[in-house]
Amino acid sequence: MSLVRHQGGKxxxxxxxxxxxxxxxxxxxxxxxWRPPWVTLALIYWxxxxxxxxxxxxxxxLGLFLDVLTGTLLGQHALGLTLVAFxxxxxxxxxRVLPLWHQSVSVLLLVVLDRSIALWVKGIQGxxxxxxxxxxxxxxxxxxxxxxxxxxxxxxxxxxxx
Amino acid sequence: xxxxxxxxxxVLFMTVDHRRHHLETVRAAMAVIVYPLQFAVHAPFRGGKWxxxxxxxxxxxxxxxxxxxTQQLLIQARLxxxxxxxxxxxxxxxxxxxxxxxGDRVLIAEVVSVDMxxxxxxxxxxxxxxxxxxxxxxxxxxHGVMGQVMHVNPLSSTALLITDPGHALPVQLNRNGLRAxxxxxxxxxxxxxxxxxxxxxxxxxxxVVTSGLGGRFPSGYPVGRILSVETDTGQxxxxxIVEPAAQLERNREVLLVWPGKEGASNKAQYAEGQxxxx
Numbered sequence: 001m002s003l004v005r006h007q008g009g010k011x012x013x014x015x016x017x018x019x020x021x022x023x024x025x026x027x028x029x030x031x032x033x034w035r036p037p038w039v040t041l042a043l044i045y046w047x048x049x050x051x052x053x054x055x056x057x058x059x060x061x062l063g064l065f066l067d068v069l070t071g072t073l074l075g076q077h078a079l080g081l082t083l084v085a086f087x088x089x090x091x092x093x094x095x096r097v098l099p100l101w102h103q104s105v106s107v108l109l110l111v112v113l114d115r116s117i118a119l120w121v122k123g124i125q126g127x128x129x130x131x132x133x134x135x136x137x138x139x140x141x142x143x144x145x146x147x148x149x150x151x152x153x154x155x156x157x158x159x160x161x162x
Numbered sequence: 163x164x165x166x167x168x169x170x171x172x173v174l175f176m177t178v179d180h181r182r183h184h185l186e187t188v189r190a191a192m193a194v195i196v197y198p199l200q201f202a203v204h205a206p207f208r209g210g211k212w213x214x215x216x217x218x219x220x221x222x223x224x225x226x227x228x229x230x231x232t233q234q235l236l237i238q239a240r241l242x243x244x245x246x247x248x249x250x251x252x253x254x255x256x257x258x259x260x261x262x263x264x265g266d267r268v269l270i271a272e273v274v275s276v277d278m279x280x281x282x283x284x285x286x287x288x289x290x291x292x293x294x295x296x297x298x299x300x301x302x303x304x305h306g307v308m309g310q311v312m313h314v315n316p317l318s319s320t321a322l323l324i325t326d327p328g329h330a331l332p333v334q335l336n337r338n339g340l341r342a343x344x345x346x347x348x349x350x351x352x353x354x355x356x357x358x359x360x361x362x363x364x365x366x367x368x369x370v371v372t373s374g375l376g377g378r379f380p381s382g383y384p385v386g387r388i389l390s391v392e393t394d395t396g397q398x399x400x401x402x403i404v405e406p407a408a409q410l411e412r413n414r415e416v417l418l419v420w421p422g423k424e425g426a427s428n429k430a431q432y433a434e435g436q437x438x439x440x
Contacts, residue, residue, distance in 0.1 A: 020196070021199050021203050024199065024203045024277060025276070026203075026207070026275045026277045027277060029350070029411070032277060032280045035277070035280070055164070056164045056165050056168050057168065059168075060171065060172065064192065065192060065196060068189055068192040068193050068196050069196050069278075070278050071278045071279055071282070071284045071286075071312070071313065072279045072282075073176050073180055074175045074179040074188070074189055075174075075175035075176035075179060076172075076176060078168070078171075078175065079172035079173065079176070082165065082168040082169055082172060083165075083169070086165045122281065125180060125328070
């Protein structure tokens with residue numbers, strides 16, 4: 001039975017790999033602060049879609065890899081993604097049925113949370129950071145969320161991830 | 163429950179990573195896993211460069227060749243003079259009973275075109291522990307000091323640029339030997355000389371070089387030029403801005419330096435010493 005239930009794991013892994021690569025693609029200087037946190041978005045989607053498979057633990061591991069990828073303090077992204085995964089799991093039944101633009105608002109709030117934790121960690125380290133720019137990824141991810149959602153939903157249907 | 167474990171683990175990791183360096187091996191191991199992804203991102207850029215090289219016309223290549231020839235001649239001539247000066251310097255230093263080593267060992271590394279955390283200034287290099295790169299190793303380009311190596315992974319390494327807000331570099335003015343600390347501001351092209359009094363002898367255009375204090379950077383490498391000096395009698399210190407000489411955001415190839423060594427690695431000597439403020 002479990003074989004039938006748990007299929008399409010490759011699609012999940014692949015989507016996260018693509019998200020990681022998008023995080024590393026060089027952007028011009030002005031666009032860099034606006035880069036949406038692709039890994040966070042993918043994590044939110046999979047937490048909504050298959051909450052019994054993707055959750056807090058996977059979020060934490062992804063966060064650690066993201067820390068290594070972006071060269072931040074080991075644990076900064078891990079903490080953020082853990083909380084994002086937890087909250088998404090908590091409310092996944094409610095958020096899942098909302099219209100897309102309404103989901104965007106939830107995504108905005110989740111990314112703001114993620115960024116606040118990053119800002120807080122930087123603050124504790126004593127590193128001065130640019131003020132309002134920290135939250136610009138939240139805006140871009142809210143705008144891009146409908147497309148992310150549709151693309152990942154198609155991926156999920158194609159590979160019958162359940 | 164799982165949330166609690168993960169949050170505690172994150173906080174623990176951050177504390178340990180910030181205070182001590184026990185987690186470097188964990189980071190290095192994970193970096194090896196992440197490296198293929200970064201390499202895949204870098205590959206199109208590398209391919210593009212190869213393609214431009216391959217498709218360059220004969221004429222363009224000849225022109226470039228011509229230009230490089232003249233440049234080499236000029237540099238050769240200048241180097242001849244430098245050799246003489248270095249010999250004289252050594253002789254004079256021998257008279258003063260102090261020794262100085264000229265000619266550090268260097269290695270060319272390629273900057274991997276991947277973006278890192280946008281709120282700190284870091285770059286990734288394609289040389290790592292396998293090439294004897296070590297933590298704290300200075301990084302220069304043709305024009306001046308760029309930064310130092312932060313994390314060493316087997317195949318790659320990440321370096322902190324001198325413009326990072328967490329980076330401090332001991333420097334001195336070439337003209338009068340006035341010592342200062344150049345702190346990064348986070349902006350692409352600004353360094354700040356901190357704690358210089360209002361009456362300090364600093365003039366716009368002065369060359370700033372590394373002082374070698376702190377034992378991490380070899381002395382005498384150019385850092386930049388003084389861009390502006392603002393004195394405000396209400397403030398205890400002058401606001402001195404330095405423009406870095408190195409092309410921090412543009413170069414593809416950089417030089418890793420083994421200070422004061424022409425042969426074997428000197429990990430032990432430079433592993434400790436001046437601490438980076440991050």
